[in-house]
Amino acid sequence: MSTQEIEQLRERALRELAEATSQEALADWHARYLGRRGEVTQRLRQLGSLAPEERPAVGRALNELKQRLESAYEDRERQVRESELAERIAAETVDVTLPGRRPAIGTLHPVTQMIREVTDIFAHLGFQVVEGPEVEYGYYAFDALNIPPEHPARDVWDTIFIESEHKEIVLRPHTSPMQIRVMERRQPPVRVVVPGRCYRYEAVDATHEWHFHQIEGLAVDERITMADLKGTLAEFARQLFGRERRVRFRCDFFPFVEPGVDFAIDCMFCRGEGCRVCGGSGWIEILGAGMVHPQVLRNVGYDPERYTGWAFGMGVERLVMLKYGVPDIRYFYQGDLRFLAQFDRIPL
Ligand code: FA5
Numbered sequence: 001m002s003t004q005e006i007e008q009l010r011e012r013a014l015r016e017l018a019e020a021t022s023q024e025a026l027a028d029w030h031a032r033y034l035g036r037r038g039e040v041t042q043r044l045r046q047l048g049s050l051a052p053e054e055r056p057a058v059g060r061a062l063n064e065l066k067q068r069l070e071s072a073y074e075d076r077e078r079q080v081r082e083s084e085l086a087e088r089i090a091a092e093t094v095d096v097t098l099p100g101r102r103p104a105i106g107t108l109h110p111v112t113q114m115i116r117e118v119t120d121i122f123a124h125l126g127f128q129v130v131e132g133p134e135v136e137y138g139y140y141a142f143d144a145l146n147i148p149p150e151h152p153a154r155d156v157w158d159t160i161f162i163e164s165e166h167k168e169i170v171l172r173p174h175t176s177p178m179q180i181r182v183m184e185r186r187q188p189p190v191r192v193v194v195p196g197r198c199y200r201y202e203a204v205d206a207t208h209e210w211h212f213h214q215i216e217g218l219a220v221d222e223r224i225t226m227a228d229l230k231g232t233l234a235e236f237a238r239q240l241f242g243r244e245r246r247v248r249f250r251c252d253f254f255p256f257v258e259p260g261v262d263f264a265i266d267c268m269f270c271r272g273e274g275c276r277v278c279g280g281s282g283w284i285e286i287l288g289a290g291m292v293h294p295q296v297l298r299n300v301g302y303d304p305e306r307y308t309g310w311a312f313g314m315g316v317e318r319l320v321m322l323k324y325g326v327p328d329i330r331y332f333y334q335g336d337l338r339f340l341a342q343f344d345r346i347p348l
Helices: 003-019 023-033 039-049 055-092 110-124 177-185 226-241 294-299 316-324 329-333
Strands: 135-137 160-163 169-171 190-199 211-221 247-252 257-266 283-292 308-315
Touching (some): 003 023, 003 039, 003 055, 023 039, 023 055, 110 211, 110 226, 226 247, 226 308, 257 308
Antiparallel strands (some): 190 211
């Protein structure tokens, strides 16, 4: 083996080392030159087969080559490691100046939004918000509300029965049973609003669902009058539908109030002129109400000579339909995002 060969080997090894740009290529290079079967190692092993006079010079040259390559390898290995790290840092860097991705978190259901809006208005007028059971005794849904069994008015609320043989149990057809539950539990003054789900055995069409929501209102105290009812409802309607609303009371019948009224506002679409929404009348009925019937007060142990009160009940879906011009109540419970996503005023 001549020194010239060793020189060539050195040049080739160093050139290939300079071309290795990854840890894998470096490991491969190391195995090929300096590993157990590497070219330099093999040659060192073959020293014994050289003529004795050649051995010292070739041995020295090979050892120098080995050291030179080892240190060149270490330098190159450090370089490659640093540049690989720099590349990784560059690739994984988070650009904090990029705008964030907005998660799709949805919105509150329009009925929930309306319940919150209405109960907020009444909360500011001094009403407490309470809730009650959707599965109800016939006593609370009817009897205590002055609708005895066999009374024809019982048919007005097309009721879904859960159990009727032993004790009448129903899905409440309105939120009025909560009038009784609240008055049974506390003494006047009472001022509550009760939002909640109701159920009726009803053919579904554009304005009727078999389940829907109502908000009940009840105020009982000494000297409560119809004027308080009218003032409260007028203020409510103006906050919800605009300050310019005019209001109308007309006689109506519900067994648990006397007198009973229906409460209407002038149509906000035609301002009372008459249009499709108000059926040409210029007025839109939004709830039933009236002075609590003396018999209902007696049923909960209140003295009707001392206390008077009023109650009202309104349909929540109907309020949303009026306020936003929704033409069909069935949209509310189809879960169609194209409908629901339009009510994104109040994010979750
Ligand atoms: C009642 O349910 C009475 N409890 C209201 C009341 C309370 C009167 C307190 C006096 C004092 P009515 O059946 O009219 O009344 O229902 C009230 C409202 O609930 C209706 O105006 C309507 O907006 C809504 N509603 C009734 N049935 C349905 C239905 N099937 N689908 C959607 N909304 C309905």
